[in-house]
Amino acid sequence: MAQGQMAPGIVAGRLSSDELASNFADLHPAFAPHEAAVAADRCYFCYDAPCVTACPTDIDIPLFIRQIQTGQPEAAGRTILEQNILGGMCARVCPTETLCEEACVRETAEGKPVEIGRLQRYATDSVMAKNGHPFERAEPTGKTVAVVGAGPAGLACAHRLAMLGHDVVIHEAREKSGGLNEFGIAAYKSTDNFAQAEVDWLLRIGGITIKTGSALGREFTLDDLRDQYDAVFLSIGLTGVNALRAEGEDKDGVRNAVDFIAELRQASDLTKMPVGRNVVVIGGGMTAIDAGVQAKLLGAENVTIAYRRDREAMGASRFEQDLAASKGVRILFNLQPVAVHGNGAVREIELEYTTNDNGTLVGTGETIRLAADQVFKAIGQSLEGAPEGVKLDGRKIAVTGPGRTSVPGVWAGGDCAAGGDDLTVTAVAEGRDAAMDIHASLSA
Structure with a gap:
């Protein structure tokens, strides 16, 4: 869609500012000190901690949780930041449910892991709230x-x-x-x-x-x-954003999900953020979930995520899938786009059912159409x-x-x-x- 052009049915202000503020509130609110202490008490402080192995940045998770338990949140924050200088953001966005928390012994034994992500946020926020910086530069190298x-x-x-x-x-x-x-x-x-x-x-x-x-x-x-x-x-x-390779994907109302997410993140007033009444997201990763959920939170009446493979192959974690469902987003599996219909602007998207034929994804020839005044492409970047x-x-x-x-x-x-x-x-x-x-x- 050309810059500044808006497809019919895509409007701003579907919800009030109060409703939007509630919808876009912090997904995982910060721990209060007593909450952090209770959460830290659940850690077994395993010697060969599987959570550490599961962390891409190799944070000493038992150590920082023990530091929180003993009333040293700033020391805990430094332990984290020594390995992961963006530990504050990672505490908010990292898929802990498939990394450290999935590996947690408590998860294995009880189905309820130690809340490592929220404890990490508590510790790093404690450090960042202080003046100065926890690390010092070495002598200049001249390089x-x-x-x-x-x-x-x-x-x-x-x-x-x-x-x-x-x-x-x-x-x-x-x-x-x-x-x-x-x-x-x-x-x-x-x-x-x-x-x-x-x-x-x-x-x-x-x-x-x-x-x-x-x-x-x-x-x-x-x-x-x-x-x-x-x-x-x-x-x-x-x-770069991958194309749908579907007839009509150049119609008004079809856009890249990453652009939608970026625009929303930079918006100073969400009541001015336009969204469709019927939104369809094509893809199965985190970008698809983020676009679909946020479209729903902006006031879209019907939001559907269509993914070409089955649930087990979906890139987004089960936690994220469940989050989408809890917000009223429908996820359909084994569907791939074949055509976007409408006179200039999208009105429907046609999807073909797929099946797995000895490891190869193939279309079945059976199709369905979904009403859509906005379609987001979230099928990977290049x-x-x-x-x-x-x-x-x-x-x-x-x-x-x-x-x-x-x-x-x-x-x-x-x-x-x-x-x-x-x-x-x-x-x-x-x-x-x-x-x-x-x-x-x-x-x-």
Whole structure:
């Protein structure tokens, strides 16, 4: 749909400001001190804690929970932040139900894990509420590193490098830092402008400069960076959105779910955020859930998520699926889009039933039509703007070890790099580990 053009049926103000404020309130409210103490008491403090193994950033979870239990939340926060400098955001958005909490012994024994995510938020919030910064920079090394992208991987890499005494310049294509944390996560998971507050707090380490509106391939090339800096870390994310490959997907009212989520996150007044009456989301990952739930919270009457495979194959966790259902979002499985119908603007979407034929997804020929004045595409993103000369692995940047690319002096991490999960916590781990390898290389 052209900029500024609105399909009929997509309107703003379906709900009052009070209703919207209630709908978009914090999904997991912060613990009060006594609640945190009670939650911490449930931990067994396992010696070979399976929760630690399940954490992509290897946080010593039993240690930080014991620190909370003994009344030292700031020490607990430091334990977390030493491994995961974006531990505050990860506590809010990390799929703990499929990582640390799923591995918790309490979950195995009782079906109710220790609330690790909310305890992590309590600890990191305690640290961030204090003046200053919990970490200090090492003596300056005289080396300068370019980081391309101010998302989770880039920020984590920059902070660790700054801690080690290097100067870092982050080039961010957008006019605002944060990447996925700022533009790509449901508003009810990150309230009170937390993503920007976390960036501001992270920068207190010193030695980091962020240049916004500075894009690879537009303002500079990779060769420019290699000439000007001692090392380069690429964390450019995934900016391309896969097509439906369905007839009529160019009709008004069909748009990318990531754009919808970003627009909503940047909206200062949700009563001015337009949404359809009948919304259909195509996809099965976290983006699909976030788009579908938020459409419902904005006042859409009917929201349906259509996924081409069965429930077990769905990328979104069962917790997220259940959350969507609890908000009134319908999830349909084994359906793939074949056509978008309407005279200029979408009125219906036609979907074909699918089946698994010896591991291959095939259409059955049977179709249904759903009323739709708004369709969101959430079927995955792709890498755009990969610098020339950098080897790719499939549709992402090929890396070895802690993020080394095929180009000397250039590392990569986060969603743009092959091999990892597209999660904030994984991106943080990759940025941190690449920073350590960059430091070793610069110190050799």
